[in-house]
Structures are given as structure tokens and as C-alpha cells.
Amino acid sequence: MRLALLGCGTVGQEVVRLLHEQSADLTARIGAPLEIAGIAVRRLGRDRGDLPVDEDLFTTDALGLIKRDDVDVVIEVIGGIEPARSWLVEALRAGKSVVTANKALLAEDGVALHEAAAEGGGDLYYEASVAGAIPLLRPLRESLHGDRINRVTGIVNGTTNFILSAMDATGAGFAEALEEATALGYAEADPTADVEGFDAAAKAAILASLAFHTRVGAADVHREGITEVTAADMASAQAMGCTIKLLCIAARGVDSTGRETVSVRVHPAMIPRSHPLASVGDAFNAVFVEADAAGQLMFYGRGAGGAPTASAVLGDVVAVSRNRLAGVRAASESAYADLAVRPMGEALTRYHVSLDVADRPGVLASVASVFARHDVSIATVRQGSAGGPAGRDGDGDAELVIVTHVAPDAALAATVGELRGLDIVRSVTSVLRVEGDA
Numbered sequence: 458m459r460l461a462l463l464g465c466g467t468v469g470q471e472v473v474r475l476l477h478e479q480s481a482d483l484t485a486r487i488g489a490p491l492e493i494a495g496i497a498v499r500r501l502g503r504d505r506g507d508l509p510v511d512e513d514l515f516t517t518d519a520l521g522l523i524k525r526d527d528v529d530v531v532i533e534v535i536g537g538i539e540p541a542r543s544w545l546v547e548a549l550r551a552g553k554s555v556v557t558a559n560k561a562l563l564a565e566d567g568v569a570l571h572e573a574a575a576e577g578g579g580d581l582y583y584e585a586s587v588a589g590a591i592p593l594l595r596p597l598r599e600s601l602h603g604d605r606i607n608r609v610t611g612i613v614n615g616t617t618n619f620i621l622s623a624m625d626a627t628g629a630g631f632a633e634a635l636e637e638a639t640a641l642g643y644a645e646a647d648p649t650a651d652v653e654g655f656d657a658a659a660k661a662a663i664l665a666s667l668a669f670h671t672r673v674g675a676a677d678v679h680r681e682g683i684t685e686v687t688a689a690d691m692a693s694a695q696a697m698g699c700t701i702k703l704l705c706i707a708a709r710g711v712d713s714t715g716r717e718t719v720s721v722r723v724h725p726a727m728i729p730r731s732h733p734l735a736s737v738g739d740a741f742n743a744v745f746v747e748a749d750a751a752g753q754l755m756f757y758g759r760g761a762g763g764a765p766t767a768s769a770v771l772g773d774v775v776a777v778s779r780n781r782l783a784g785v786r787a788a789s790e791s792a793y794a795d796l797a798v799r800p801m802g803e804a805l806t807r808y809h810v811s812l813d814v815a816d817r818p819g820v821l822a823s824v825a826s827v828f829a830r831h832d833v834s835i836a837t838v839r840q841g842s843a844g845g846p847a848g849r850d851g852d853g854d855a856e857l858v859i860v861t862h863v864a865p866d867a868a869l870a871a872t873v874g875e876l877r878g879l880d881i882v883r884s885v886t887s888v889l890r891v892e893g894d895a
């Protein structure tokens with residue numbers, strides 16, 4: 458099996474190392490040796506340490522490499538939309554098999570890749586694109602194909618999980634925790650894709666597509682990042698026996714006409730400490746799957762890093778190589794269910810709302826009537842200041858903390874909007890969704 462490696466950075470270098478170190482085992486497992494035909498990079502002169510590979514294999518002509526007749530499998534670890542998309546479409550149409558770690562491309566235009574794979578007859582595997590080393594996509598697309606998945610809830614971005622875990626453990630604010638993450642190499646110089654939830658949203662789209670046999674793209678995912686999460690929010694969560702995580706949630710549902718739908722969202726949310734995802738700390742990832750027959754399943758491990766991601770890439774390389782040798786191709790994309798993607802306003806969720814209100818009689822009743830007007834039922838009300846004893850704060854204001862029952866997101870947002878306009882509400886200090894059974 459002749460491999461074209463596109464990209465030789467953090468992941469690509471580990472792919473080269475693993476191919477070298479595991480060479481004999483991989484040959485035995487596949488039934489044929491794996492050989493690197495070429496490595497396409499942007500800069501030929503870049504220092505890549507002491508990679509166990511011939512310098513002559515490096516090229517800047519990726520397209521020329523892909524088009525070579527002696528290339529069977531193309532491994533793409535460059536990232537970004539273009540030129541990766543054009544190159545992979547070219548490779549797939551030419552009948553090569555493709556292994557990629559590119560979540561952004563799959564979420565943006567997975568359809569083009571799947572169609573090109575179907576046209577060319579090769580395989581398209583992308584285990585490394587979601588949750589790094591954790592075997593997750595194969596279980597969704599193979600092991601659970603006899604079951605009906607109802608919900609997938611995940612922590613799929615290590616950077617934000619590191620930041621929120623630090624805020625939880627130390628009481629630090631977002632900026633301080635981000636600084637620590639950057640210093641330790643968990644956050645990139647430009648952390649936007651992570652902290653604004655773009656990375657998690659791309660992964661949510663891939664997970665939802667596989668779990669619900671429906672094409673879900675990045676644009677279908679409701680996305681909110683963690684930049685607005687404050688130390689006070691975390692303290693409020695702790696007071697309720699919760700923590701805050703950036704969750705990706707893909708859930709099956711039914712709309713008002715009885716039609717089956719799927720909602721896909723990424724946002725910070727409070728979860729009770731008893732929830733399996735609450736104890737996922739540091740930069741780890743975990744995905745919680747709920748299925749009809751299998752019940753609850755949890756996948757946990759390292760979601761990023763060169764070696765963990767390369768492990769997933771190599772697993773895919775073994776699978777597609779075996780398929781090629783056997784003259785078969787894996788089942789193609791399964792999008793038969795074609796469920797409608799539900800707008801965020803119709804997603805069912807609970808809210809935790811903290812209000813700074815005037816401390817006078819009748820305030821609680823007025824606030825409660827706003828919730829009632831929007832048909833949002835209140836589960837609990839607590840009066841006091843976050844982290845302090847329940848009661849007045851001494852300067853004529855009081856804090857009200859309200860947790861609602863499940864309601865459509867739009868109704869909860871309208872409630873908060875109306876509360877913001879009330880005279881008796883000095884400010885809405887925190888609004889967070891609550892997930893999991895409290």
C-alpha cells in the first residue's frame with residue numbers, strides 16, 4: 458500500500474513516526490507493507506526533528522503527488538477548507554482512499570467528499586476528526602448501526618475544557634484561565650476557533666450526521682463559546698452542586714407537527730456534578746451516547762495532540778488498506794433518515810437565571826409572572842447573593858436565582874428579554890442553560 462501524506466506538522470510527524478515504529482506489525486495486520494510514496498508540505502526547509510524518513514520524499518507539489526498512479530491512500534493532515542477540499546475530491550474521484558483529520562472540511566462540505574468517494578469507489582475515513590484518539594466515529598457508524606441513538610452529549614474541545622476546569626478548581630476568571638492554557642500549550646496563539654465554539658460545532662455536525670443518518674453541516678449547528686462565562690457564573694453553578702462545561706448536544710426530537718427532527722447545539726451549560734461528563738477534567742474529551750437498546754455509553758480519552766490523533770489516523774489507514782486489498786469498500790455515507798434540523802428556538806432546555814432585583818415586597822411575584830406569561834415553569838427560586846448567605850445584600854438590592862423546568866429556548870430567551878426591561882430588575886447577572894438531571 459503506497460501512502461501520500463499531505464501535511465507533516467503536529468499530527469503528520471507522529472503519523473510518520475508510528476508508521477516507522479509499527480511497520481512490522483502494520484504489515485502483519487494488513488497483509489501488505491505500508492510505504493510512504495511522498496510527503497507534501499508548504500515549506501521544504503522546515504525543521505521536523507529527526508524524522509525516520511528520506512528527505513527526498515518531501516515535496517511542495519501536493520496535487521502531483523496525489524495524482525501519481527502508484528498512490529493508493531491519501532492521508533490529509535493539513536487542515537482548513539482549501540486547498541484540502543479540492544485535493545481530496547481529486548484523490549477520491551481518482552479512486553484513491555482518503556483518511557483525514559480535517560473536521561472543519563467535513564463539517565463545511567462533507568457532502569462533496571462523500572459524493573467524490575462514491576464516484577471513485579474508494580473509502581473516506583475520518584476517525585481523527587472528532588475527539589482525537591477516542592474511538593468514536595467507528596462505533597457510531599458500525600457498532601451502533603443496529604440501534605437507535607437518541608442523544609449525543611459531548612465535551613469535544615480540550616482547550617475549553619481545560620479553561621473551564623481551571624475556573625472551577627481555582628475560581629479564576631476566563632481571561633486568567635485562558636492565559637494559563639496558552640502558557641501550557643493547550644490554547645493556540647489565536648484561540649478563537651476553540652473559545653468561540655467553532656471547533657466543537659464542526660465536531661457536533663459530524664457526530665450528528667453519523668448518529669442520526671442525516672446530513673448536518675456546520676451552518677446547522679447553534680454555536681456559543683465560553684468567553685462570556687464568568688467566575689460568578691462558576692460560583693453560581695457550584696452553589697447548585699453543578700459545574701460548567703462547553704457541551705455539544707445532538708438530540709432527536711419531534712416538532713409541533715409530529716415530524717421527527719434533530720437539534721444540534723454547542724454552548725456552555727451547567728451540569729450536575731453527578732453527571733458522567735462533570736468529572737471530565739483537564740484537556741480530556743468525552744462523549745456520552747444514549748441509545749434505545751444499548752442504553753448509556755461513555756467514550757473518554759485524549760481528544761488532541763500529535764500522537765493520540767496519529768493513532769486514530771493509523772487505525773483508519775489499516776482499515777482502508779485492508780479494504781483495498783480485499784477489493785471492497787466500506788458502506789458509504791448513511792443519510793437516509795434526512796431529519797429536519799430544528800431551529801435553536803425550539804430546542805428544549807432549562808435555564809439558570811441570576812437577577813439583581815430591588816429588595817421590596819411583590820418583586821418575586823412580578824418576576825414569577827414574567828416566566829408564567831411565556832409559559833416557562835419555575836423549578837426553584839433562591840434568594841441571596843452568590844457564594845454568600847441567602848438574604849439581602851444590605852444596599853436595597855437582592856439576588857434572585859431562578860432555575861426553570863424544560864421549555865423551548867425561544868420562550869426562555871423571551872422571558873429573559875422581558876426581565877431585562879423591568880424597573881425592579883437592576884440587572885440580569887447570569888443566564889446559563891442547565892443540562893442533565895439535577
Ligand SMILES: NC(=O)c1ccc[n+]([C@@H]2O[C@H](COP(=O)([O-])OP(=O)(O)OC[C@H]3O[C@@H](n4cnc5c(N)ncnc54)[C@H](OP(=O)(O)O)[C@@H]3O)[C@@H](O)[C@H]2O)c1
Nearest residue numbers: 464465466467468498499500534535536558559761762766
Ligand atoms: N493537532 C492536533 O492535536 C489535532 C487533533 C485532531 C485533529 N487535528 C487536525 O489535523 C489536521 C492537522 O493539524 P496539525 O495540528 O498537525 O497542523 P499543523 O501542525 O499546522 O501542520 C500542518 C501541516 O500542513 C502543511 N501545510 C499547510 N498548508 C499546506 C499547503 N497549502 N500545502 C502543503 N502542505 C501544507 C504544513 O506544512 P509546513 O510544515 O511546511 O508548514 C504542515 O506540515 C487539522 O485538520 C487539524 O484540525 C489536529
